[in-house]
Amino acid sequence: MKETMVKLSKGAWKLINIPFLALEGKYSGITARYCVDNLTNQTEYIYQYFRFKKNNDCESEYIESFSKVGIVIQGQPILKDDFTLNTALMYKRFFPGVKVVISTWEEVSPDFFVKCRSHGIDVIKKKTPTEKGAGNLNCQLLSSLSGVRFLKEQGVQYVAKTRTDQRFNSSNWLDYVMTLIKIFPVKGDCQKTRLVFMESNGTYKYIAFHVCDFFAFGSIDDMERLYSIPLDKRENDFFAKNAEEIRRCKEKLKKFERREYFSGISYKKYGEELLKWNIAEFYMLYSYVHNNIESDLSEDNLLIRYWKYLEEYAIIVDSFQMQFYWSKYRRKYELQSKYDKEGKLDFAGWLKLYKNILH
Secondary structure (H helix, E strand, O other), rough: OOHHHHHHHHHHHHHHHHHHHHHHOOOOOOHHHHHHHHHHHHOOOOOOOOOOHHHHOOOOOOOOOOOOEEEEEEEOOOHHHHHHHHHHHHHHHOOOOEEEEEEEOOOOHHHHHHHHHHHOOOEEEEOOOOOOOOHHHHHHHHHHHHHHHHHHHHOOOOEEEEEEOOOOOOHHHHHHHHHHHHHHHHOOOOOOOOEEEEEEOEEEEOOOOOOOOOOOOEEHHHHHHHOOOOOOOOOOOOOHOHHHHHHHHHHHHHHHHHHHHHHHHHHHHHHHHHHHOOOOHHHHHHHHHHHHHHOOOOOOOOOHHHHHHHHHEEEEEEHHHHHEOOOOOOOOHHHHHHHHOOOOHHHHHHHHHHHOOOO
16 A cells, blocks of 8 residues: 555656756756655665856866867857857867867858857858768768868867867866877877777767767877768668667667677678668778778678777777766766666776776
8 A cells, every 4th residue: 555655646746847857947857856756765866067158167277288289169050158159268268279170061150150250269161061971971071071171280289079069068178088098009000199989879889880979089190081981872861761770770789798799699690780770970980990990891800890999099988077068868867877878888898998808
């Protein structure tokens, strides 16, 4: 009887608090969780983080210049609250001398370009490509490459590629990734430095070459090659049309464990699944590695080659370490492990790959 009453009460409180859950303001979800948790004696530890809204809310901790480092902010700018512009200004405030460029499209409101000029922010505007590729993949490649090449002409030696709808709030994130590539030099001669990628939404341990494409950092030459891969020839809605089959493919592959990969499935079958759908994140890193690092990529060795590349030429960093903010999906639950995808590869997992002790 008591358990039944608790369940009914819990359901009632959830209905009552639906308006709170729907709000995106200061009290979003907090009241509802507080009521439910106290009613049922079930506790979840909840973190609440506040992100800087404007660049003048933050201060730099550096005296030295970042004049040899650049940041490309790529994509369609977020005009609300001048989010993209404030992101660029924040980075310049954090890192004295850093070169920041926003790489976007001609179709953007002219007011945005006027504001950027008035604040001394460089902007590149290109025509949106006619052939956008699956899921706008070509848009990302072309705008990223334009930004990297612009900074190369400015004498930049290291560059970070980010997005217009995302922000790193840590006041030392750029110094952090620069320090990492100094601590972990490349083990081969195909890159000048390691390329740093982010764990976040789409970096997996057991889906070969499936690395989150939100962020990348490395030497200017390596970054130029990363975004110089061949453009995608598929229709723009390819991923949308095949969304359910791609989802099933990911679910199947990301749940593998090392022993299952080596003993329970065919290498070729695994590779065929990946090559068939050529998921955006897979397309980018696979194409780069195939063209520049390891030409011997076949259906039956993809996972082994992926681990080898990560061990010798890349670093995976945790998004939270850089106080990553993205105003989409489950941003209120970004630290709750129960929302983490199975098989996600984070910095700790990468360290095991680096030391060749992955289990």
